[in-house]
Structures are given as structure tokens and as C-alpha cells.
Amino acid sequence: MTDNELLQAMSDLLDQKLQPIKDELGTVQREVKHLKKDAIKMQAMDETILDEVERVHEILDKHKEDKTVHTA
DSSP: OOHHHHHHHHHHHHHHHHHHHHHHHHHHHHHHHHHHHHHHHHHHHHHHHHHHHHHHHHHHHHHHHOGGGOOO
8 A cells, every 4th residue: 555545545544533523513514603693692682671660660660750640
């Protein structure tokens, strides 16, 4: 076996062994991409909820200050 044939055989073997790892890495990269998208969506939802809580809190504070609505 010549040096070139030996190198080619080793290269082919290495490629064969690395292919499952490359495939798994591709899967992991896609999953991370989807998780990032989900995290961004969740962050936007959290901000929306906190904005609404703040809005309702301001309404309640105004209501507490208005003594004319408390007749009891």
C-alpha cells in the first residue's frame, strides 16, 4: 500500500467516524436556534405582562387616591 493510499484510507475512516458527530452537531445547532427564538418570544411576553401589571397598578393607585368613590 502506498503512502497516498494509506493516507486516503485513513482520511476515509476518519470521515466515516466523524460524520455522526457532524450530524449530531447540526441537530444541536438547529435546536439551539429554536430555543433562542422561544426565549425571545418568552421575553417579549414577560415584558407585555409586566407592562400590563404596571398599568393596572397605576389604575389602582389612582382609585385609592380618589376619596369620592369610597362611600362606606
